[in-house]
Amino acid sequence: MRTRSTMQTVALSLRNTLWLLAALAMVAAPHVERLPWWVSALAAMLLLWRIHLGRSRLPLPRKWLLLIIVAGAAAGIYLHYRTLFGRDAGVTLLIVMLALKTLETNSQRDGILLIFLGYFIVITNFLYSQTISTALYMLLCVWVITATMIGLHYTRPHPGYRHQLRSAALLLAQSAPLMLVLFLFFPRVQGPLWGLPQDAFSGVSGMSETMSPGSIINLSLSDAVAFRVEFKSPVPAQRNLYWRGPVMWNFNGRTWTARPYLYYFGELRFDADNPAVDYSVTLEPHNDRWLFALDLPVTIPPTAVITRDFHLRSREPLTSRIRYDMKSYPGYRLGLDETPDMRQRALQLPPDTNPRAAEFGRRLREKFADDRALMGEVLAMFRNEKFFYTLDPPPLGEHPVDDFLFKTRSGFCEHYASSFAVLMRAAGIPARVVTGYLGGEINPLGNYMIVRQADAHAWTEVWLAGEGWVRVDPTAAVSPLRIESGAAAAVPQTGPLPMFARGGYAWLKQMRFSWDSLANSWNQWVLGYNPERQRTLLLRAGFDDATWRTLAVILIIATGFITLVLALLMLRKMGRTERDPVRLAYLRFCAKLGRKGLPRSPAEGPQDYALRLARLRPDLAAGIAAITQLYVALRYGSDAGSGTMQSLERQVRKFKA
Amino acid sequence: MYAALKNQLYNWLFQPRGPQTGPIVLVQRRVFILPTRHGMGFAAVLLLMLAGSVNYNLSLGFILTFLLGAMGITAMLHTFRNLANLRLSTGRAQPVFAGSMARFTVCIENTGDSDRYSIGLTRDKHEAEFIDVPARQTVFLGTGVPAPRRGLLAPGRLTLFTRYPLGLYYAWAYLELDMHCVVYPRPAPPGLPLPAMTSSAGQGAEHGQGQEDFFGLRQYHPGDSSRHIAWKAVARDQGLLTKQFSGRADSELWLAWELLPPRMDLEEKLSRLTRWVLDANALGLSFGLRLPDNTIPVASGDAQRGRCLEALALFDAATLK
Numbered sequence: 001m002r003t004r005s006t007m008q009t010v011a012l013s014l015r016n017t018l019w020l021l022a023a024l025a026m027v028a029a030p031h032v033e034r035l036p037w038w039v040s041a042l043a044a045m046l047l048l049w050r051i052h053l054g055r056s057r058l059p060l061p062r063k064w065l066l067l068i069i070v071a072g073a074a075a076g077i078y079l080h081y082r083t084l085f086g087r088d089a090g091v092t093l094l095i096v097m098l099a100l101k102t103l104e105t106n107s108q109r110d111g112i113l114l115i116f117l118g119y120f121i122v123i124t125n126f127l128y129s130q131t132i133s134t135a136l137y138m139l140l141c142v143w144v145i146t147a148t149m150i151g152l153h154y155t156r157p158h159p160g161y162r163h164q165l166r167s168a169a170l171l172l173a174q175s176a177p178l179m180l181v182l183f184l185f186f187p188r189v190q191g192p193l194w195g196l197p198q199d200a201f202s203g204v205s206g207m208s209e210t211m212s213p214g215s216i217i218n219l220s221l222s223d224a225v226a227f228r229v230e231f232k233s234p235v236p237a238q239r240n241l242y243w244r245g246p247v248m249w250n251f252n253g254r255t256w257t258a259r260p261y262l263y264y265f266g267e268l269r270f271d272a273d274n275p276a277v278d279y280s281v282t283l284e285p286h287n288d289r290w291l292f293a294l295d296l297p298v299t300i301p302p303t304a305v306i307t308r309d310f311h312l313r314s315r316e317p318l319t320s321r322i323r324y325d326m327k328s329y330p331g332y333r334l335g336l337d338e339t340p341d342m343r344q345r346a347l348q349l350p351p352d353t354n355p356r357a358a359e360f361g362r363r364l365r366e367k368f369a370d371d372r373a374l375m376g377e378v379l380a381m382f383r384n385e386k387f388f389y390t391l392d393p394p395p396l397g398e399h400p401v402d403d404f405l406f407k408t409r410s411g412f413c414e415h416y417a418s419s420f421a422v423l424m425r426a427a428g429i430p431a432r433v434v435t436g437y438l439g440g441e442i443n444p445l446g447n448y449m450i451v452r453q454a455d456a457h458a459w460t461e462v463w464l465a466g467e468g469w470v471r472v473d474p475t476a477a478v479s480p481l482r483i484e485s486g487a488a489a490a491v492p493q494t495g496p497l498p499m500f501a502r503g504g505y506a507w508l509k510q511m512r513f514s515w516d517s518l519a520n521s522w523n524q525w526v527l528g529y530n531p532e533r534q535r536t537l538l539l540r541a542g543f544d545d546a547t548w549r550t551l552a553v554i555l556i557i558a559t560g561f562i563t564l565v566l567a568l569l570m571l572r573k574m575g576r577t578e579r580d581p582v583r584l585a586y587l588r589f590c591a592k593l594g595r596k597g598l599p600r601s602p603a604e605g606p607q608d609y610a611l612r613l614a615r616l617r618p619d620l621a622a623g624i625a626a627i628t629q630l631y632v633a634l635r636y637g638s639d640a641g642s643g644t645m646q647s648l649e650r651q652v653r654k655f656k657a
Numbered sequence: 658m659y660a661a662l663k664n665q666l667y668n669w670l671f672q673p674r675g676p677q678t679g680p681i682v683l684v685q686r687r688v689f690i691l692p693t694r695h696g697m698g699f700a701a702v703l704l705l706m707l708a709g710s711v712n713y714n715l716s717l718g719f720i721l722t723f724l725l726g727a728m729g730i731t732a733m734l735h736t737f738r739n740l741a742n743l744r745l746s747t748g749r750a751q752p753v754f755a756g757s758m759a760r761f762t763v764c765i766e767n768t769g770d771s772d773r774y775s776i777g778l779t780r781d782k783h784e785a786e787f788i789d790v791p792a793r794q795t796v797f798l799g800t801g802v803p804a805p806r807r808g809l810l811a812p813g814r815l816t817l818f819t820r821y822p823l824g825l826y827y828a829w830a831y832l833e834l835d836m837h838c839v840v841y842p843r844p845a846p847p848g849l850p851l852p853a854m855t856s857s858a859g860q861g862a863e864h865g866q867g868q869e870d871f872f873g874l875r876q877y878h879p880g881d882s883s884r885h886i887a888w889k890a891v892a893r894d895q896g897l898l899t900k901q902f903s904g905r906a907d908s909e910l911w912l913a914w915e916l917l918p919p920r921m922d923l924e925e926k927l928s929r930l931t932r933w934v935l936d937a938n939a940l941g942l943s944f945g946l947r948l949p950d951n952t953i954p955v956a957s958g959d960a961q962r963g964r965c966l967e968a969l970a971l972f973d974a975a976t977l978k
Contacts, residue, residue, distance in 0.1 A: 112695050112824060116702045119725060123706050126717040135717055142721070146728070150822045155775045155787035167822055171728055171735065178727030183720055189711050527716045559730075567734050571741065 010108040015158060017054045019148040020114055021047050021102060027121045027141040028095055034128060036080050039092055042073060046099040053103075066100055073100075091124045111152050118145045132522050143168055174566060181558045187548040188531040209246055209288075211414055211435055211458060212255040212400075225284055225532060226437060226456075227292060229449040232278040236294070238439050240330045242459065242471065243292040243451060245436035247309035249345055251425075253353030254400050256418060256433050262308040270296060270468075274331030282323045289314045292436055292451075294328035295471065301325070308342075309432070310334070335468040338430075343463055346430030354401040354422060361426020371429050371464050375472060378423055382416065382477040385409070389479035413438075413475040417458040420474040430463035434471075450532075581645065582634045589627055589652045606631055627651050680746040680766075683817075687830045688740050690733060696825035699729060729825060736826040739773050739819045743790065748797050750812075750838035752966070754931075758801040759838040761812040766795040775821040780812060807842040807927065807970045841966045842924065845932040851940075852916050852933070882957035884941035909955055910937060912965070913947035923977070927969050934969070938962040950976035 012020075025047055032040045046069075053060060073096040074084065081089035098117050105114055122138050122145075147168035151158070227243075246258035277294055291304055291312040301324035304312050314322075349358060368374040381387075388410035396403040401419045404411055417433050424431035438457035440449040459473040525533075538546040543554075590600045590609075598616065600609045610628040614621040630648040681687070692700070703726050710718030748762030767773055767790040778800045779785035788798045802812050818829035877886060877897035887898040912933045917926045930946065937944040938959065945955035946965040950973065953964055 109695075112698070116698060119721075120702060120706065123709060123715065123718045123721055126715045126721070127713060130715070130717045135720075138717070138721070142724070146823075149824070153775055153821050153824045155777075155789065157789075159772075159774070159789070171731055171822065172724065174731045175724055175727035178730060179720065179724040182723035182726060186719070186723065526720070529716055529719075530714070563730055563734075566731065570734050570738055 012106055012108060012111050012152075014054050014057075016108075016111060016148070016151050017105075018051065019144075019151050019164075020105070020111055021051060023141070023144045023148045024098060024102065024114065024118050024121070026144055027118050027125070027138075028098065030125050030129070030134070030137070031091060031095060031121075034088070035092055035095065036076075038076065039073070039096060042069075043095055043099040046103060050102045050105075060106055061103055063104070066103060070097070070100060087127055091127070094121065094124065108152055112149070115145055115149045115152070118148075130527055132518070135526075143172060146171060177562050177566075178559060181555070181562060183529070184534070184537065185551055185555045185558065187551040187555075188529075188534050208435075209258045210255050211248060211257075211418070211433065225530075226286075226451045226453050227281050227283040229282075229440065229451065230280050231449065232280075233276070235442070235449070236277055236330055240294075241439050242295040242434075242457075242473075243437040243440075243455075244295050244297070244311060244434060245290050245292055246434075247307070247311050247461075248433040248435065249309075251349065251418075251422070253350045256421075258311075258435075261311070261313065264306050264308045264310075270329075270335070271333040272296075272298070272329035272331065274329060277328050277330060278325075279328075280323055280325045283318065285318045285322075287317055289317055291324065293326045294330065296330075296332045296334060297326055297328050299325070299327045309434075333468050335463065336466070338463055338468065343430045346432050346463060347425050347428065349422065349425050354399045356399070356402040357405055357419065357422050358426045360405070361423045361428075364423070365427040371462075374427055374429070375424070375462065378420060379472075379474060379477040382420075382474055387416075387478050389475070414458045416474040416478060417460050420472065421460045424460070424462050432461050432469075434459055434461055582631065582648065585648050585652045586627075586631045586635075589631075589655060592652075592655060623651070623655050627655060680744050681830075681832060681834070683741055683743045683745070683830050685741060688737060688828055689830070690737050690826050690828040692825060693820060693827045696729070699725075699825050703729070728823075732823040732825050735822050736819060736828045738771065739821050740776065740817065740828045740830060742769055743773065743776070743817070744768055745817065745832060745834070747834045747836045748799070750836055752839040752841060752963075752970070753804050754841045755804055755807045755843040757804060759804040759810050759812075759840065760799045760801055761815070761836055761838060762797045762799040763815065763817070763832065763834065764795060764797055765790050765817075767792055769793075773819075773821075775819055777818050777820075779816050779818065780814075782816065785818075802838075804838065804840040807840050807924075807972075809971065810838045810840045812836055812838075839967055839970050841970045842927040842931045844935055845925075845928040847932065847936070849929065849932055849936070851910065851936055851942075852912065882941040882943070885957070910942050910944040911947055911955070912937065912944055914949055915947070923974055927972060931966065931969050934962055934965045948972055 028043065035043075052058075074093065077089055077092050077096070078084055081092070083089050084093060094117075098114070098121065101110070101114060101117070105111060119142070122141055125134060125138060143165070147161075147164045150167050150171075151164050154164075248256035248258045250257045250259075276298070279294070281292065283291060291301065291314055293312055296310055297306070297312060300306050300312065301314075303316070303322075304314050304324070306312050364374050364377060368377060386409055390410045390412065393411040393415065394408045396408065401422045404415050405419050405423075421431040421433050435456070435458045437451050437455040438459075439455050440451040442449050457475070459471060459475065461469045461471050463469050534551075535546065538550070543550055586606070593599065593613065598613060604612070606628050610624050613624050617624075627648065630644055630651060634644055634648060703722055706718060706722045706725075709715065710722055744766040746764045746766070748764045750759060750761045753759045763778060765776065765788070770792050772792050773790040775787050776790055776798065777785040777787045778798045780800050780802055784801065786798060786800060788796050790796050800812070800815060802810065804810050812834070815832040815834070816829050817832055818827060820827055877899045885900045887895075887900050890896070890898045912930055914926065914930070917929055921929075930948075934944070934946065938957075938961070941957065943955050943957035944961070944965075946953040946968060948968060951968050953961075953968055956964075
């Protein structure tokens with residue numbers, strides 16, 4: 001029953017070692033598909049080696065050997081990733097270190113360290129996948145790790161693995177309500193807090209000053225909010241919501257760039273006819289300088305400047321959220337008097353790139369003298385031939401515009417904008433690419449519009465004599481839905497498996513729909529829970545304009561309340577509980593006397609007590625004697641008879657001191 | 658000033674009450690709890706995970722961090738509950754010789770319905786012994802206390818503690834139970850000859866008990882040396898009888914203080930006497946012990962040994978002056 005030990009240097013038992021290794025292997029397993037194969041093999045070998053050493057009670061390897069392995073693995077990882085930092089290389093390094101650490105883990109203290117590392121590996125898995133199945137699997141991992149941690153704190157004899165798992169499950173289950181409160185009310189800050197490694201979120205980021213095939217696609221998969229808009233005048237139609245960002249003039253055959261910016265210092269000059277739109281924009285920080293405004297802005301925020309192509313730029317990089325009031329004219333005529341220099345700039349094409357597109361443009365020019373007719377021809381081609389709008393376009397080769405126009409023919413707004421501009425330039429029509437966002441979603445709760453990164457868009461402007469710069473959105477030709485209802489609606493549903501398409505699988509279909517709606521809720525409420533959602537939730541709960549202080553108070557009260565309830569539930573029934581009915585009855589009798597100032601002293605037996613009482617209160621002697629006799633008979637007698645218990649209960653009940 | 662404040666705080670917090678005789682129930686006021694170093698480490702890991710979750714906007718990272726954070730709070734309740742409401746009372750402490758370890762045993766009664774795991778008992782926070790206390794059971798848990806000097810040894814303040822289940826918290830209760838262990842003087846090295854059978858003063862030596870001549874049998878009393886039991890009588894079903902020997906009074910074995918050189922160190926004398934008691938008992942002799950303040954009449958057996966050793970252990974040096 002007993003073990004004696006000094007407190008810090010308890011050796012790790014084989015049982016605990018195996019638990020630990022199993023838990024770590026479980027939690028690292030999902031990384032295997034992403035790791036270089038030799039890293040997975042090395043880690044598996046190291047774990048097996050540790051199991052072997054543990055089972056045959058051999059000493060652990062020397063430090064210098066481990067150091068050599070560390071150095072070798074680090075070199076290998078460097079060669080593979082060309083860096084030791086960033087998400088992928090970092091995780092790989094962590095896994096190798098973890099596997100090596102097991103080889104020098106022989107004490108309970110090191111075991112705890114490995115447990116903490118195990119919890120940390122759980123979170124690295126979320127960098128890659130946050131699906132429901134990942135979450136469930138990781139919950140299993142956390143359960144096993146916690147059970148391992150409990151196992152480390154048993155003293156022998158071990159109560160068994162069932163007890164270990166049950167205790168861990170209980171701990172986690174009891175923690176769930178608190179977790180929920182923390183999740184909902186912990187003051188959320190919009191990340192990132194520090195510069196992310198370059199590969200941190202390939203796919204989630206803001207606009208860019210350059211546009212090459214693939215750059216906007218990455219944005220389109222992100223649900224992050226780009227900015228929010230409150231309209232003071234009626235909300236323009238969805239198809240007019242072109243949020244103007246960097247305008248790109250320079251093309252190198254693959255990539256469009258906005259630099260250099262030509263700033264505008266005179267008065268803004270353009271012809272506007274329709275009524276103006278008044279609104280204010282709250283822009284999420286993106287650590288760069290561009291601001292967004294509806295086509296075509298007329299006011300310049302105090303901290304901003306505007307370029308000659310009407311792109312607003314902040315004077316300082318935006319590191320925190322800003323809000324600015326804007327006025328725009330959706331109906332406008334711009335650049336009627338554009339200088340020949342600028343027109344020339346909008347015609348440059350790098351020689352020897354995309355030769356087929358250039359040739360195609362020249363031939364169009366020969367066919368059509370009228371610019372409008374030429375443009376109509378190209379748009380008709382996009383619309384009528386087999387061009388597809390997809391978020392997952394095939395990769396493009398050395399001449400991306402050629403490849404797109406004549407081979408793959410499936411792409412995204414940037415492919416269409418880029419190739420359209422190239423064709424225009426080849427045909428001698430000045431053209432430029434405008435990037436920004438298109439559309440937005442009205443939030444009925446707050447009555448404002450949310451524009452997300454997924455709304456990122458690219459379109460073109462061409463210069464026509466007598467009309468100036470005219471916006472042409474070639475994506476609209478291919479996918480009018482994109483313009484009318486947003487990117488998500490425009491992407492065709494990846495066709496269901498043929499099995500689902502056939503009839504007779506109604507329940508399967510039903511299951512698929514249920515799963516889909518579950519996944520949707522998961523996205524909305526778990527993955528999508530952000531500072532914005534938190535505000536909305538608090539607004540619904542009646543907290544207008546909740547500051548972090550409100551949140552802190554809610555959090556403290558709720559946490560305190562739940563902890564208190566948990567403590568009361570856990571700590572009740574802790575004291576001595578008497579279950580013997582005979583003794584209970586006798587104790588009731590003693591309590592009656594105790595209230596009259598005649599308590600039984602702890603060392604006094606029932607008989608002595610009865611004698612003493614008889615002396616002190618002769619009037620009660622008969623009742624006391626009867627009860628004492630019954631009690632003694634029941635408790636110490638060999639056979640008290642069946643009615644004795646009831647008779648004792650009755651006597652005690654009747655007894656009046 | 659600072660020391661006084663600290664003392665005040667200590668007194669208020671831990672309320673030292675002095676040794677207690679009755680059972681101690683670990684009510685909430687008596688159980689203290691603090692995070693361990695591992696607990697601090699856990700918190701640091703959680704902060705790191707929180708920062709990572711914010712930075713990478715990992716919703717599941719938040720959930721994991723909050724789940725583990727909540728578990729950190731729940732674990733505190735579990736650790737506390739593991740110790741709360743135990744009933745502790747004094748166990749036994751067998752006498753030991755000075756220079757060895759005394760073992761104090763504490764009786765732990767779990768009156769509640771939940772099992773308790775990995776309850777440790779320690780005196781110096783370095784060495785501890787652990788035990789599990791299942792629901793509604795009573796166990797004994799001991800701790801070793803070095804006994805450097807003869808006399809009565811109190812264990813001092815013992816600490817009953819636990820880190821179960823996660824090791825993030827250390828819950829403890831101080832025990833000052835009224836327990837004593839008799840520590841006999843350290844025996845002098847063996848090999849000293851026993852003193853000669855000395856003549857007792859006076860003439861009253863008609864039939865003092867001695868070792869030489871058998872003169873009869875009497876009823877066995879507990880404490881009689883097993884060597885003097887009349888085994889033949891036992892074999893004849895006459896019950897346990899003790900052989901009595903007549904001897905001249907001067908043949909009594911008196912282990913006396915004054916036999917030792919007067920200039921000998923006090924503790925040294927006690928050591929010598931202790932050795933004699935052990936040797937005399939091992940030989941099955943009847944012997945008496947004479948100390949300046951105390952005389953133990955001649956008798957034999959383990960009870961006599963215990964009486965004599967206890968007298969030696971508790972000998973008060975002040976009586977010499």
